[in-house]
Amino acid sequence: MKTITITVGTTGETTIKTEGFSGSSCKEATAAIExxxxxTVSDTxxxxxxxxxxxxxxNRS
Amino acid sequence: xxxxxxxxxxxxxxxxxxxxxxxLGLEFAENQRTYRWYGRFVGDSPMPEGMxxxxxxxxxxxxxxxxxxxxxxxxxxxxxxxxxxxxxxxxWCGGMGLQARIGTNGDRLKQEYxxxxxxxxxxxxxxxxxxxxxxxxSVVLKAVRS
Numbered sequence: 001m002k003t004i005t006i007t008v009g010t011t012g013e014t015t016i017k018t019e020g021f022s023g024s025s026c027k028e029a030t031a032a033i034e035x036x037x038x039x040t041v042s043d044t045x046x047x048x049x050x051x052x053x054x055x056x057x058x059n060r061s
Numbered sequence: 062x063x064x065x066x067x068x069x070x071x072x073x074x075x076x077x078x079x080x081x082x083x084x085l086g087l088e089f090a091e092n093q094r095t096y097r098w099y100g101r102f103v104g105d106s107p108m109p110e111g112m113x114x115x116x117x118x119x120x121x122x123x124x125x126x127x128x129x130x131x132x133x134x135x136x137x138x139x140x141x142x143x144x145x146x147x148x149x150x151x152x153w154c155g156g157m158g159l160q161a162r163i164g165t166n167g168d169r170l171k172q173e174y175x176x177x178x179x180x181x182x183x184x185x186x187x188x189x190x191x192x193x194x195x196x197x198x199s200v201v202l203k204a205v206r207s
Contacts, residue, residue, distance in 0.1 A: 001207055012172045
C-alpha cells in the first residue's frame with residue numbers, strides 16, 4: 001500500500017510525507033504535487049530510506 | 062524509500078483557487094477587473110511587493126462575499142514576472158468583513174487553495190484521498206493507492 005500524507009498548515013505551508021514506496025519512486029509520486037503547490041524549501045529523506053542517515057537539501061526549486 | 066518535503070505556497074491554478082473560494086462560501090468572479098477597497102492609498106502600510114499606486118484596485122479576477130456590497134474584495138492579479146497569481150486586498154478595518162472569511166493574511170483562503178491543489182493532483186495520479194481537519198486547524202490529506 002502506497003500512502004502519501006499531505007499536511008496543509010493554517011498558513012498554507014504544506015508538508016508531504018510518503019510511505020511504502022520502493023526505490024526513488026516516492027519522489028516521482030510527489031513531484032507533481034510539490035510542483036503544483038509552489039516551491040519546495042526542504043526535502044528530507046526519512047531514516048528508513050538511508051539506513052539511519054538523514055539527507056537534506058535546502059532551497060531546491 | 063520515504064521522504065518529507067516542505068513546500069512554500071505559490072498560487073498558479075485558478076480552477077483550484079475558485080474551488081477554494083467556494084469552499085469558504087465565497088464567489089469567484091471571473092474577469093472582474095476591479096476589486097472593492099478603501100479607494101485611496103493612505104501610506105499607513107508598505108506597498109505590496111511589485112505593485113505601484115496605480116495597480117491598487119485593479120485585478121484580472123476577484124473573490125467576493127456573495128450579496129455583501131460593503132465588504133472589500135480580493136483582487137486576483139497576474140504576476141508581472143512569472144506565471145503566478147498574487148492576491149491583493151485592503152485589510153483596513155478587517156476589510157469590512159472580508160478578513161473574517163479569508164483569515165488573517167488570507168491564510169484560510171491560502172490553506173484551502175493548497176488543499177484543493179493537493180487533492181486534484183493526488184486524484185489525477187490514481188490515489189483515493191480522505192480529508193481530516195486537526196484541532197490546531199491544519200488539514201491532513203491521506204492519499205492511498207495499492
